[in-house]
Amino acid sequence: MFDQYARLVIVLVFGMAMSAKATPFTFTAAAEGGSTGVWATPGNWIPSGPPSSGDAVTIPDGKTCRVANANQSATSFVVEDGGNLKLVGRSLTITDDSRIDTYGIFFFETSGGNDGELIIGADLTISGDPNHSGDPAGVFEAHNSNKGIVSTSGGYTLTLDGLKNHGPYFRGSFDVQVSLVMNGGQFVADIGEVVNLGHQGANDPSITYVSDGAQFDIYGELHIGKVTFPTSTGEAADFNTLFAGTPSGTIEIMDVCSGCADIRGLFWVVSGGTLDVNADLCTPDTLTFLNGNIDVADGVSASFASTCP
Amino acid sequence: MLSAVVLCVAVANRAVAEVPPGFEIVHITDNPNDYSRVPKINNCGEVVFDTWINSGPGEIFLYDNGRLARITNDSTHDAWPDLNADGTLVWTTFPDGAEDGLIVKFEAGELSVIGPGMSPVINNEGQVSWSRFSPIPCAFPASINTFDAGSVDVVFDDGFSNQSMSINGHGDMVWIRFDFCAVPWTSQAMLYSQDQAISLFSEQDNPRGPTINNAGLVAWGDNNGIEMWQGGESFVLTDWGFNPKLNEAGDLHFIRWHEDTGTWQGWLFISNNSGRVTDGEFVQLTSDSFWNTDGDLNDYREVAWQAKDFPESDIYLMRRVRNGDSDMDGDVDLDDFAKFTNCIVGPISTDGLCECRFLDLDHDRDVDWADFRSFQLLYNGNQ
Numbered sequence: 001m002f003d004q005y006a007r008l009v010i011v012l013v014f015g016m017a018m019s020a021k022a023t024p025f026t027f028t029a030a031a032e033g034g035s036t037g038v039w040a041t042p043g044n045w046i047p048s049g050p051p052s053s054g055d056a057v058t059i060p061d062g063k064t065c066r067v068a069n070a071n072q073s074a075t076s077f078v079v080e081d082g083g084n085l086k087l088v089g090r091s092l093t094i095t096d097d098s099r100i101d102t103y104g105i106f107f108f109e110t111s112g113g114n115d116g117e118l119i120i121g122a123d124l125t126i127s128g129d130p131n132h133s134g135d136p137a138g139v140f141e142a143h144n145s146n147k148g149i150v151s152t153s154g155g156y157t158l159t160l161d162g163l164k165n166h167g168p169y170f171r172g173s174f175d176v177q178v179s180l181v182m183n184g185g186q187f188v189a190d191i192g193e194v195v196n197l198g199h200q201g202a203n204d205p206s207i208t209y210v211s212d213g214a215q216f217d218i219y220g221e222l223h224i225g226k227v228t229f230p231t232s233t234g235e236a237a238d239f240n241t242l243f244a245g246t247p248s249g250t251i252e253i254m255d256v257c258s259g260c261a262d263i264r265g266l267f268w269v270v271s272g273g274t275l276d277v278n279a280d281l282c283t284p285d286t287l288t289f290l291n292g293n294i295d296v297a298d299g300v301s302a303s304f305a306s307t308c309p
Numbered sequence: 310m311l312s313a314v315v316l317c318v319a320v321a322n323r324a325v326a327e328v329p330p331g332f333e334i335v336h337i338t339d340n341p342n343d344y345s346r347v348p349k350i351n352n353c354g355e356v357v358f359d360t361w362i363n364s365g366p367g368e369i370f371l372y373d374n375g376r377l378a379r380i381t382n383d384s385t386h387d388a389w390p391d392l393n394a395d396g397t398l399v400w401t402t403f404p405d406g407a408e409d410g411l412i413v414k415f416e417a418g419e420l421s422v423i424g425p426g427m428s429p430v431i432n433n434e435g436q437v438s439w440s441r442f443s444p445i446p447c448a449f450p451a452s453i454n455t456f457d458a459g460s461v462d463v464v465f466d467d468g469f470s471n472q473s474m475s476i477n478g479h480g481d482m483v484w485i486r487f488d489f490c491a492v493p494w495t496s497q498a499m500l501y502s503q504d505q506a507i508s509l510f511s512e513q514d515n516p517r518g519p520t521i522n523n524a525g526l527v528a529w530g531d532n533n534g535i536e537m538w539q540g541g542e543s544f545v546l547t548d549w550g551f552n553p554k555l556n557e558a559g560d561l562h563f564i565r566w567h568e569d570t571g572t573w574q575g576w577l578f579i580s581n582n583s584g585r586v587t588d589g590e591f592v593q594l595t596s597d598s599f600w601n602t603d604g605d606l607n608d609y610r611e612v613a614w615q616a617k618d619f620p621e622s623d624i625y626l627m628r629r630v631r632n633g634d635s636d637m638d639g640d641v642d643l644d645d646f647a648k649f650t651n652c653i654v655g656p657i658s659t660d661g662l663c664e665c666r667f668l669d670l671d672h673d674r675d676v677d678w679a680d681f682r683s684f685q686l687l688y689n690g691n692q
Binding site for chain 2: 072
């Protein structure tokens with residue numbers, strides 16, 4: 001019976017013409033608990049999945065998707081405002097260059113001795129909607145006894161492209177083991193929480209690029225493995241926003257790239273903690289010292305004078 | 310080679326969705342506050358699905374020839390239903406506070422618990438199969454369980470995550486075995502038949518969502534389209550498609566991601582029964598501005614599917630037009646009249662008309678003399 005109609009709508013076996021390799025999936029589980037709220041359950045997705053390394057993923061408003069028990073991969077993902085993605089002692093790998101515009105919350109939870117981990121298998125940019133006036137864009141949270149890891153499978157870069165002082169917003173303990181470009185974004189560590197940017201080893205290639213708009217509020221500890229303050233003109237970097245505050249914690253500058261030590265307009269506020277300088281640093285006219293300590297290692301110069309030496 | 314590809318693009322882009330003549334689309338649900346999903350359809354045209362009413366817990370609904378019945382009405386979350394030709398339903402229920410599900414069966418008005426697990430399927434023999442999970446990293450293992458003649462058995466448990474069941478009328482089962490410890494995860498289509506499980510060769514990575522019919526024909530979607538398997542041989546049906554569902558004729562309902570519109574759309578593969586399972590025609594069923602996703606089809610090529618964009622979702626049905634041709638042979642003749650006389654129930658709204666629904670010509674849920682008047686007008690004899 002169909003034969004007589006087929007000529008109207010038939011496309012013979014060349015569907016490949018419009019094939020798309022990165023197919024989208026939306027997470028729709030009703031509940032968060034048990035097997036019902038996990039990524040790995042096929043029926044939790046539209047269409048039925050689960051998505052894999054070739055697929056694009058959306059976690060919509062009101063839904064919490066847990067990457068628990070099993071590691072997962074996706075080409076890219078979006079966590080919408082009101083959506084949550086929880087990495088519970090397991091990893092999520094992003095496999096293609098992608099940009100994430102998000103206002104959702106990414107929870108990194110430690111379970112069974114394993115930390116939640118985001119693995120960047122391609123360059124990844126995280127940004128929020130610049131028109132959004134509410135909470136900070138893209139909250140990455142690893143509070144209490146949890147710790148989050150951001151790592152890379154091949155030397156890729158994580159870029160934070162948020163508004164000034166408006167996120168993406170990392171809150172809690174993190175090991176960011178990738179080259180990090182902060183064109184915005186904020187790290188907040190409470191008492192007892194530790195943020196490590198870049199590997200801490202001598203041969204670590206990871207560099208943290210800090211540009212205007214980046215911010216650190218450290219009540220716990222911040223260790224920056226190697227930091228640079230890039231400018232397009234080759235002149236000293238010029239910031240007009242708060243860079244680093246130590247209300248009670250410690251910021252440790254472990255290494256500063258050669259030629260990048262002259263940092264203008266960068267505000268340092270030491271108000272009760274410690275700024276621990278282990279590499280030559282010169283930031284003219286930008287120090288506000290209220291209380292606490294500035295420790296400068298032997299053989300290292302730290303200048304907060306009007307001009308650099 | 311390049312020119313051939315360009316030609317294909319042009320033709321494919323011109324493909325316009327048409328409801329095939331002889332079929333019509335009805336909206337089983339149409340409520341912006343509800344989320345209805347994962348419909349299954351049997352040969353009686355009954356469609357079962359779950360609906361999250363006003364974002365509340367899921368409830369089970371059954372559509373039968375124009376009547377929509379709510380099967381569950383409680384505070385528990387009821388999800389992932391299936392049904393067989395007898396109208397026996399199975400689904401997963403999540404009792405209050407429970408993190409994992411229970412498989413329940415609803416048969417002849419009686420609800421019974423089969424056992425713990427999720428996502429059951431049932432065949433026309435009443436055999437039920439489902440997965441049962443263990444929250445163990447990193448494998449997230451799930452075993453294959455069956456219920457048959459009152460007995461629950463674990464038929465496959467290898468430490469991997471075995472999910473996405475399909476079962477045919479012989480009790481043969483296919484599913485996907487996920488290795489979640491691999492990064493990225495890998496998967497294999499599995500077949501369980503005559504007390505043995507084998508893995509099915511797949512040309513492409515990440516097979517998902519398998520389906521099997523009584524002829525032992527298996528199909529699944531993967532990263533690059535739809536593959537089929539029968540008798541030890543694998544075939545690539547198309548490199549564009551996902552989540553196939555087979556009927557006994559070897560037809561497939563499946564979905565395709567349309568990059569140009571950013572939507573999933575429903576398609577049919579109609580087998581020409583030439584002996585080669587990949588011989589047939591592709592028909593685009595939908596061309597909407599929203600997602601048309603997971604669906605199911607019966608042996609009459611009636612299709613039920615999930616449509617619209619999250620958080621709204623409704624159930625659509627493409628059903629046979631009631632034209633008096635109850636045996637689908639292209640005419641309205643004495644054979645259909647013979648069926649008519651067997652189907653007459655009088656002017657009483659009747660559940661489970663099943664194949665007699667094709668002679669309920671005025672859609673009032675009975676087969677009576679009002680339908681016969683229409684039948685007389687449609688009668689055209691043996692063509």
